[in-house]
Amino acid sequence: MRSSYLVFGQPLIEPPEIDEVLASLRSAWLGTGPKVAEFERRVAAYKGVPHALALNSCTAGLHLACLVLGLGPGDEVITTPLTFCASVNAIVHAGATPVLADVDPLTMNLDPAEVRRKITKRTKALLPVHFAGRPCAMAELMAIAAEHRLKVIEDCAHAIETEYRGQRAGTIGDLGVLSFYSTKNIVTGEGGMVLTRDPELARRIKVMGLHGMSADAWKRFSDDGYKHYDVEEIGFKYNMMDLQAAIGMHQIGRVEAWWQRRWQIWQRYLRELGDLPLGLPAGWPADERHALHLFVLQVDRARCGRSRDELLMDLHRQNIGSGVHYRSIPSLSVYQRRFGWRREDTPVATALGDRALSLPLSPKLTDDDVGDVIAAVRHALRR
Ligand SMILES: *Cc1c(COP(=O)(O)O)cnc(C)c1O
Numbered sequence: 001m002r003s004s005y006l007v008f009g010q011p012l013i014e015p016p017e018i019d020e021v022l023a024s025l026r027s028a029w030l031g032t033g034p035k036v037a038e039f040e041r042r043v044a045a046y047k048g049v050p051h052a053l054a055l056n057s058c059t060a061g062l063h064l065a066c067l068v069l070g071l072g073p074g075d076e077v078i079t080t081p082l083t084f085c086a087s088v089n090a091i092v093h094a095g096a097t098p099v100l101a102d103v104d105p106l107t108m109n110l111d112p113a114e115v116r117r118k119i120t121k122r123t124k125a126l127l128p129v130h131f132a133g134r135p136c137a138m139a140e141l142m143a144i145a146a147e148h149r150l151k152v153i154e155d156c157a158h159a160i161e162t163e164y165r166g167q168r169a170g171t172i173g174d175l176g177v178l179s180f181y182s183t184k185n186i187v188t189g190e191g192g193m194v195l196t197r198d199p200e201l202a203r204r205i206k207v208m209g210l211h212g213m214s215a216d217a218w219k220r221f222s223d224d225g226y227k228h229y230d231v232e233e234i235g236f237k238y239n240m241m242d243l244q245a246a247i248g249m250h251q252i253g254r255v256e257a258w259w260q261r262r263w264q265i266w267q268r269y270l271r272e273l274g275d276l277p278l279g280l281p282a283g284w285p286a287d288e289r290h291a292l293h294l295f296v297l298q299v300d301r302a303r304c305g306r307s308r309d310e311l312l313m314d315l316h317r318q319n320i321g322s323g324v325h326y327r328s329i330p331s332l333s334v335y336q337r338r339f340g341w342r343r344e345d346t347p348v349a350t351a352l353g354d355r356a357l358s359l360p361l362s363p364k365l366t367d368d369d370v371g372d373v374i375a376a377v378r379h380a381l382r383r
Pocket of ligand 1: 056059060084129157158191192
């Protein structure tokens with residue numbers, strides 16, 4: 001057995017980030033400034049989108065996305081039950097009403113037929129999540145949106161590298177939102193970014209992310225002297241710090257190399273776990289690119305003799321951390337109380353969530369670490 005604990009979802013931090021953070025500390029410019037602007041430029045170039053607005057989280061980005069699209073009380077937003085609570089909470093924070101449509105059992109993404117069933121006169125937007133990094137059925141979802149005049153917000157927390165039929169995730173709908181939380185494909189500790197082609201939406205995200213002020217704080221004290229600021233909306237304090245961007249601006253340069261590393265790990269898991277009585281991630285069409293954010297097993301007690309929780313605890317005892325992505329939203333108590341949702345309302349997502357177990361997939365893993373994970377899973381499932 002491994003001697004040290006393998007923490008799930010560990011980020012890889014390299015010397016350029018460490019040096020850049022130290023440079024920020026030494027320059028005493030900690031808040032929003034030139035490094036945030038540089039990080040935004042680099043992500044915009046990578047995604048091939050004109051506007052990228054850095055914020056302090058993806059959750060903040062999803063909230064502002066709802067607000068700048070005019071979503072509020074009385075409006076319904078359709079999203080997936082197989083997501084992190086933040087996707088749903090952002091809709092609620094905007095004052096709108098979340099509506100869940102069940103997922104496709106193979107892709108684990110919103111099922112367009114289920115989305116159609118949930119449309120009412122009040123439906124104003126779709127909030128698809130590219131689960132685990134696999135793109136949603138965007139052609140179908142965009143067709144539904146066009147037909148019913150809906151806005152589309154892509155939750156790209158797992159999906160920085162995701163592509164769909166030649167388009168990059170986050171640039172297909174009206175707005176796309178990335179996460180740089182510590183477990184995501186690239187990190188800033190906490191952080192997020194909103195992508196859009198629309199200059200007016202970009203401007204409003206920027207204003208609403210910093211108190212509703214019309215000019216950046218750091219531009220007010222430029223060489224031209226002091227300028228008064230205006231507050232044009234009641235905004236939020238959602239800006240990213242240069243300290244965070246100092247990490248992200250170097251991480252973005254490695255996004256492809258790390259994808260390649262996760263691809264190797266992914267292939268090895270498929271090869272070396274393929275004979276076990278477990279559900280492995282499905283393949284995807286050649287015109288899609290998977291971001292390989294989560295390697296999610298399906299653990300069915302009837303098939304392998306262990307429940308998901310038993311396997312998770314067994315791996316934990318063998319010093320292997322794993323994750324659960326996700327217990328379906330209607331399995332969580334606040335949504336049951338507030339919206340009256342029941343687990344059986346979205347049976348596909350609930351069954352997937354009950355059996356889901358994510359194996360470590362960080363580019364920080366060594367070949368020996370990956371071997372330890374495989375050995376531990378095999379050991380846990382021995383008869
Ligand atoms: C992580 C995550 C978020 C929230 O990201 P933060 O940057 O932590 O706010 C939202 N949606 C999904 C699907 C996520 O995995």
